[in-house]
Amino acid sequence: MSVLKHVLSASGIVERILRARTAYFAEIGQNLDLPDKILHLLILIALGFGVFGGVAGLSGRTLGPSLLGIVKLPALFLISGLICLPTLYYFSVLFGSRLHFLQMITLILTSQAVTAVLALGVTPISLLFLLSGTDANFLVLLNISALGLCATLGLIFLVQGALYANESKPPERMTFGGWFNLFVRGGIRTLVLLSWLLLYGLIGAQLSYAMRPFFGVPLEGSDFFSSVGSAVLRLFGAR
Amino acid sequence: MTKETESESLLADMTMIEATIVETPTPPRPVVAPTPPVEIVPTWLELRGFWRIFTMSEWIMRDRLSFFEEVRTHRDLGAKLRSMILSSLCYLALFGVVLGMSHSWMQALMSAVKLPMLFLVTLLICLPTLYFFNLLYGSQLTFQQTTTLMMAAVTITGALSLAFASISLFFWLTIGEQYTILILLNVIILGISSWWGLSFLRQGMRHVQRQALDVRQWRILTTWLVIYAFVGTQMAWALRPFFGVPSEPFVVLRSDGGTFIGSMLTALSWLLQKLFGYG
Numbered sequence: 001m002s003v004l005k006h007v008l009s010a011s012g013i014v015e016r017i018l019r020a021r022t023a024y025f026a027e028i029g030q031n032l033d034l035p036d037k038i039l040h041l042l043i044l045i046a047l048g049f050g051v052f053g054g055v056a057g058l059s060g061r062t063l064g065p066s067l068l069g070i071v072k073l074p075a076l077f078l079i080s081g082l083i084c085l086p087t088l089y090y091f092s093v094l095f096g097s098r099l100h101f102l103q104m105i106t107l108i109l110t111s112q113a114v115t116a117v118l119a120l121g122v123t124p125i126s127l128l129f130l131l132s133g134t135d136a137n138f139l140v141l142l143n144i145s146a147l148g149l150c151a152t153l154g155l156i157f158l159v160q161g162a163l164y165a166n167e168s169k170p171p172e173r174m175t176f177g178g179w180f181n182l183f184v185r186g187g188i189r190t191l192v193l194l195s196w197l198l199l200y201g202l203i204g205a206q207l208s209y210a211m212r213p214f215f216g217v218p219l220e221g222s223d224f225f226s227s228v229g230s231a232v233l234r235l236f237g238a239r
Numbered sequence: 240m241t242k243e244t245e246s247e248s249l250l251a252d253m254t255m256i257e258a259t260i261v262e263t264p265t266p267p268r269p270v271v272a273p274t275p276p277v278e279i280v281p282t283w284l285e286l287r288g289f290w291r292i293f294t295m296s297e298w299i300m301r302d303r304l305s306f307f308e309e310v311r312t313h314r315d316l317g318a319k320l321r322s323m324i325l326s327s328l329c330y331l332a333l334f335g336v337v338l339g340m341s342h343s344w345m346q347a348l349m350s351a352v353k354l355p356m357l358f359l360v361t362l363l364i365c366l367p368t369l370y371f372f373n374l375l376y377g378s379q380l381t382f383q384q385t386t387t388l389m390m391a392a393v394t395i396t397g398a399l400s401l402a403f404a405s406i407s408l409f410f411w412l413t414i415g416e417q418y419t420i421l422i423l424l425n426v427i428i429l430g431i432s433s434w435w436g437l438s439f440l441r442q443g444m445r446h447v448q449r450q451a452l453d454v455r456q457w458r459i460l461t462t463w464l465v466i467y468a469f470v471g472t473q474m475a476w477a478l479r480p481f482f483g484v485p486s487e488p489f490v491v492l493r494s495d496g497g498t499f500i501g502s503m504l505t506a507l508s509w510l511l512q513k514l515f516g517y518g
Contacts, residue, residue, distance in 0.1 A: 094435060
């Protein structure tokens with residue numbers, strides 16, 4: 001079964017990204033098997049965010065948002081990545097990056113796949129809180145902060161990957177100091193990456209508000225930030 | 240020419256060709272190294288066909304030094320200019336469609352015509368000033384070189400703003416009602432793209448003249464950039480509307496006074512009021 005084979009090698013790619021990221025980034029830098037990688041990363045994203053989205057959608061104790069969440073959460077990440085991709089690509093190229101389009105796509109998908117896998121890891125905790133009867137408001141905040149944490153960790157991979165894959169002769173072993181050096185040496189490219197992260201976060205937040213509901217819980221507020229803010233206030237009993 | 244000399248010269252040619260053939264033995268086959276990362280556009284001049292036009296911006300951005308070098312040595316400036324004009328027309332027209340889409344299809348088409356016009360006419364207006372003032376202060380640039388460098392700036396501006404098009408579209412789709420936010424967003428986008436386009440022009444000037452610009456030339460360039468920005472914004476104001484007020488019908492040109500800066504300040508104060516809820 002070729003489908004099964006792809007799913008299995010998709011789980012193999014997680015191991016490789018998390019355990020030996022420098023080798024993986026070097027492969028991206030050398031253009032090795034990018035289409036295969038992209039396919040496997042997409043499988044991971046669909047799987048991880050699908051499961052997390054399904055569990056998060058149960059927060060309101062209704063089935064509808066949960067079923068939709070299986071599709072909507074992967075779509076949220078992929079679409080916001082797609083919207084921000086041209087900006088990242090052109091601005092990186094403008095400031096002297098050697099990466100090209102397919103490599104950039106692979107790097108963005110890598111960061112999202114890491115996020116997805118981490119979210120998959122957090123799902124049991126979310127499920128535990130759900131089953132032990134925590135109130136919906138707390139569940140929403142829990143899921144949002146878990147996803148935010150996973151996304152932040154995933155984006156570290158994007159920054160590291162974009163800087164590492166761009167090197168012509170990257171060192172094989174990287175220490176913290178090595179990453180820091182790479183970060184500083186990137187100069188304005190690092191700045192571009194960081195400001196792009198801000199943009200990506202903003203677009204993701206705005207898109208998640210546009211694609212709501214994810215949790216099946218009505219939230220007050222006119223955009224992502226005011227909804228989360230009012231949920232936080234309610235958690236502390238201010239509303 | 241007699242028959243004899245002709246055959247002699249032919250013979251001479253033959254021996255020369257043979258000599259060159261003998262003198263260049265086949266080079267030893269190099270050891271196959273792992274393939275280095277493939278560059279998309281190795282040299283633009285080697286490319287042929289229609290798509291050559293659109294690889295221009297990418298080539299300029301990736302390998303600006305060889306682009307400047309070719310400009311300096313007057314290599315194929317005509318072909319470069321043609322493809323830059325065509326590609327920047329396409330980029331800016333596409334971004335114009337994105338700008339006008341929030342109003343109607345008519346407005347989108349109109350903006351697709353207006354936005355390239357805005358940039359190219361501004362360039363035409365400011366080009367003689369830059370060229371002659373540079374000349375006055377001892378620049379070696381020819382008119383064609385100056386034009387090529389400026390067109391490169393416009394092409395980069397177009398490509399970068401097109402890279403933002405998806406973001407602009409996204410904001411239109413999700414917060415479409417708020418016309419002022421859209422205007423501010425797109426003005427910021429065009430501002431950022433033009434800024435980097437013009438910084439490219441500055442680098443190009445420095446490289447093509449083969450020396451650091453002296454203080455006077457530096458001042459001229461800076462002054463010129465200010466003039467360019469001023470003319471550009473004024474031109475944009477004269478050619479408006481690019482977006483179209485949602486509640487009003489489609490018009491080709493609007494003529495109700497005001498200035499660019501004034502309208503930007505109004506939009507900013509509206510945004511601040513909305514964000515902080517005062518006033």
